[in-house]
Amino acid sequence: MPTNLRDYIKDSFMKGLKKAQIEASLLQSGWTKEQIEDAFERIEFSQKEFIEKHRKRILPSKKVFTIFLLILLFFGLIYQFFFYIDIGNSCFVKIIPSITLEFSNSNIKRSIKILKYGSPADYQDFCRLVDTIDANIDCGGFEGGCYRGGKRIAVSTAQGTVSWTVAIIVHETCHAMGFGETECYAAGDRILGTIVEI
Amino acid sequence: MKFNILQKLKEIFLKVKSRLKFYFVFLVAVFIFFTIFSIGANLFSYFDPLTFCYIGIENDMLRGNQKTVRKAIGLLKKEDIQSYKTLCKNVDTIVEEYCRAADPRGRGQEVGIDEPGCYIRGSKVIYLIPTKKDNQFVINQRSEMIKKYAFFSKNFWENQQD
Numbered sequence: 001m002p003t004n005l006r007d008y009i010k011d012s013f014m015k016g017l018k019k020a021q022i023e024a025s026l027l028q029s030g031w032t033k034e035q036i037e038d039a040f041e042r043i044e045f046s047q048k049e050f051i052e053k054h055r056k057r058i059l060p061s062k063k064v065f066t067i068f069l070l071i072l073l074f075f076g077l078i079y080q081f082f083f084y085i086d087i088g089n090s091c092f093v094k095i096i097p098s099i100t101l102e103f104s105n106s107n108i109k110r111s112i113k114i115l116k117y118g119s120p121a122d123y124q125d126f127c128r129l130v131d132t133i134d135a136n137i138d139c140g141g142f143e144g145g146c147y148r149g150g151k152r153i154a155v156s157t158a159q160g161t162v163s164w165t166v167a168i169i170v171h172e173t174c175h176a177m178g179f180g181e182t183e184c185y186a187a188g189d190r191i192l193g194t195i196v197e198i
Numbered sequence: 199m200k201f202n203i204l205q206k207l208k209e210i211f212l213k214v215k216s217r218l219k220f221y222f223v224f225l226v227a228v229f230i231f232f233t234i235f236s237i238g239a240n241l242f243s244y245f246d247p248l249t250f251c252y253i254g255i256e257n258d259m260l261r262g263n264q265k266t267v268r269k270a271i272g273l274l275k276k277e278d279i280q281s282y283k284t285l286c287k288n289v290d291t292i293v294e295e296y297c298r299a300a301d302p303r304g305r306g307q308e309v310g311i312d313e314p315g316c317y318i319r320g321s322k323v324i325y326l327i328p329t330k331k332d333n334q335f336v337i338n339q340r341s342e343m344i345k346k347y348a349f350f351s352k353n354f355w356e357n358q359q360d
Contacts, residue, residue, distance in 0.1 A: 110321070117358060118320025161295050161325070163318050171301075189304030196299040197317045197350050198310050 005031065005039045081105060084112050084133075091127035098135040102158030108133055111157075111165035118195040122170050129176040133169075144168065147175035167192050244271050244292075251286035255294075262294035262328035263336075270340035281345045288351035290322040292344065297325050315343040317350035324351065 005026070012022045019040070026036050079085065081104065084093040093112070097103045116123045131151040138146035138154035145168040146154040153172035157165040167188040174184035232247055239245035244253040244267070253271065257264040275282040299310035310316060315326045324347040326340055 114318060114320040114323075116320065118318070161293065161298070162321065162323060163325075164298060167298075167301055185301055185304035187304075189301040192299050192301055193309075195319045196297055196310060197319055197347075197354075198297060198299060198313045198315075 005035065006043055009039055009043060084109055086116065086127070089116070089124070089127055091123075093127075093130060094132045096132065096134040096136065098137075098156065098158060100136075102135055105135060107157060107160065107162060107165055108135060108155055108169075111162045111169060114162055114195060115166050115169060115191075118166070119170075119191055122173070122191060125177065126169060126173045129173055130169075140168070145172045147172045151176065163192060163196050166195060240268070244268050246275070246286075249275075249283075249286060251282075253286070253289055254291040256291060258294040258328040261330065263330050263332055264294070266329075266332055266336050266340055267292055267294065267326065267344075269337045270344055273337055273341040274345055277341075278345065281348065284352050285344060285348040288322055288355060289324055289344075289348050291324075293323060293325050294328040295325045296327060314339060315347055317347040317354070319350075319354050322351055322355075324348070 095105045134154040137156040140146040170191040171184045171188040174187040236247045243255045297310035297313050297316035
């Protein structure tokens with residue numbers, strides 16, 4: 001197979017000519033149909049070979065891709081079940097799920113988001129004073145909460161109403177600020193009045 | 199020459215036919231998936247495939263009735279399409295639950311517990327008072343409440359953007 005035939009075909013493609021046009025021109029120049037078809041096949045084969053060879057270099061292997069997906073899934077689940085993160089407001093809260101009550105923590109996370117938009121000042125206090133929420137039952141009992149000292153609070157409101165969970169979070173944050181029960185009941189009452197629109 | 203044209207036409211016809219077959223199978227598959235998804239979604243929530251409106255319904259199994267919530271949304275769609283669009287855009291969950299606008303330990307009394315519903319500011323959640331009754335009055339009332347609180351949600355989120 002003369003290389004100048006293949007070069008001619010490649011050049012013609014580069015110039016924007018169609019396959020049929022190139023074929024016609026080569027037939028006119030005296031090349032046989034077999035020679036032309038053979039040249040086209042060789043060009044297509046070398047193109048495929050080139051793509052295959054470079055695809056391996058460009059695309060990551062299946063193994064790497066699977067590992068990447070698994071890592072992503074792992075961190076996604078960790079975030080979903082154990083953390084509330086709001087980088088913009090420097091809010092990082094660890095949530096300890098309750099195996100018996102609510103493992104997903106969706107109620108607590110949803111409530112924190114309501115607090116964020118519904119009462120930004122209370123949200124800032126919460127982010128500043130609380131770094132851990134335990135969803136297990138504590139001294140506040142079921143549908144209640146508890147301040148455990150430091151930056152830890154317990155909120156056991158599994159599957160309860162989000163507005164009530166917001167009130168418990170604000171109540172316990174109030175304790176974290178050093179206030180007593182009377183002031184903190186008032187704080188819970190105030191937040192319910194703020195977020196519940198009748 | 200004539201034979202060549204016929205041959206070409208036949209080739210085109212076969213190509214179009216195979217393409218159409220592929221599109222048809224694809225469309226049928228999409229339709230079946232969508233139907234199953236719609237039926238499944240409507241068992242536990244409200245989903246309207248024509249308007250892509252999805253609203254989760256958290257019902258009270260003992261005291262509530264999910265059916266009337268769905269019927270109330272359907273009524274709103276039928277009677278006031280603009281409000282229905284507002285609802286779809288601004289509400290993601292309807293909860294059958296009593297509203298508690300105060301902590302009785304702080305105020306000494308319950309507030310909002312007898313209200314037909316409420317909107318939770320900072321969310322796209324509305325509450326409807328649970329009821330097992332299934333009649334036109336309840337559906338009409340729920341539809342009105344859903345409309346009212348959907349506008350509360352709309353106002354809240356529009357003011358947030360300003």
